Amino acid sequence: MSSWSEEGPLDLSAMGITQVPRHVAVIMDGNGRWATHRGLPRVMGHKAGADAVRRVLRTAYRLGVSHLTLYAFSEQNWGRPQEEVTRLMELLLHHIRSEQVELMERGIRFQGMGSLERLPPEILAELRDFEARSSSNADMTLTLALSYGGREEMVRAARQLAEEVAAGRLRPEDINEERFKQHLYLPALPDPDLLIRTSGELRVSNFLLWQIAYAELYITETLWPDFGEEEFAEAVRQYGRRDRRFGLTR
Ligand code: IPE
Ligand code: IPE
Ligand code: MG
16 A cells, blocks of 8 residues: 555645545445456455445545544344355454554554444454554544444443433433433544445445434445545535535524
């Protein structure tokens, strides 16, 4: 991979970008179809998808996006054939290991989000170790949603709140949005400003259900392994033209 710092920051005004979202979340979909269209096994699509992750991370970094959250594996994806799940886990472990040096050099903080305890112990250990080592990096935060489900996240939050009420530490009337948010997996993560979904499906597939309440959506037919710098920049360009009203008048 070429050095990011040599490439330097991008010239936003020359690119027609008027506003950079603070947090971009991506549903990286279409790996399987990308492979099938080429007569390849699905895992080859996941491998090609990993290259797209690198391109998007680099572009987000150069544009000055401070939080990038990638949906890599959902709670529901555990239900896929064992062979595919195993290959996905192998790929994940490989990339968490191989990207660490580069991410540390760039000052990128890494964190996992989801029911991570369901991950194979070797992956969980690697992930926790990298989270700890990168925790003081402040240039950008990369969050991988792994074994993640938005409904599962909210049920977990509701259960924790119920336990506090049952223990007499919390009154039901004191439950508000802010307190609920404190029980999500990563309370400090700002809500996404822009949500990108590739492969043309018009759904959110259980991703960040609480956090995307006011995210701007960018949905493209492009399959994830074909998604790159230019289209990421296009999504950000379109984001800059949106009129975010948050339910208010203007
Ligand atoms: C996204 O690609 C990656 C994961 C969900 C792990 P898919 O594997 O869902 O690819 P399609 O949607 O079947 O093409
Ligand atoms: C969403 O894609 C999950 C990830 C990208 C990790 P899916 O392929 O699992 O979602 P559906 O089945 O199209 O809703
Ligand atoms: Mg899919």
